[in-house]
Amino acid sequence: MGVVNISEVGADFFITSALFILFILFMLSLGVLRLFQLRPRSGIVYFVLGAAGIAVFVVVLNTFFV
Numbered sequence: 001m002g003v004v005n006i007s008e009v010g011a012d013f014f015i016t017s018a019l020f021i022l023f024i025l026f027m028l029s030l031g032v033l034r035l036f037q038l039r040p041r042s043g044i045v046y047f048v049l050g051a052a053g054i055a056v057f058v059v060v061l062n063t064f065f066v
Contacts, residue, residue: 031046034046
């Protein structure tokens with residue numbers, strides 16, 4: 001394995017990706033937590049928000065970074 005050069009990654013791309021990944025994973029983890037707490041309606045809402053976050057992330061990446 002060699003050294004990976006990440007100097008080409010822009011700060012705007014890194015910050016955008018980090019924020020979206022944090023949001024998506026937070027929503028999915030809250031969904032799992034709510035399902036374990038036997039609150040299925042709230043859990044499904046959080047899963048839908050996580051899926052919507054993924055869709056918005058794809059649109060933002062295709063619009064601004066491709």
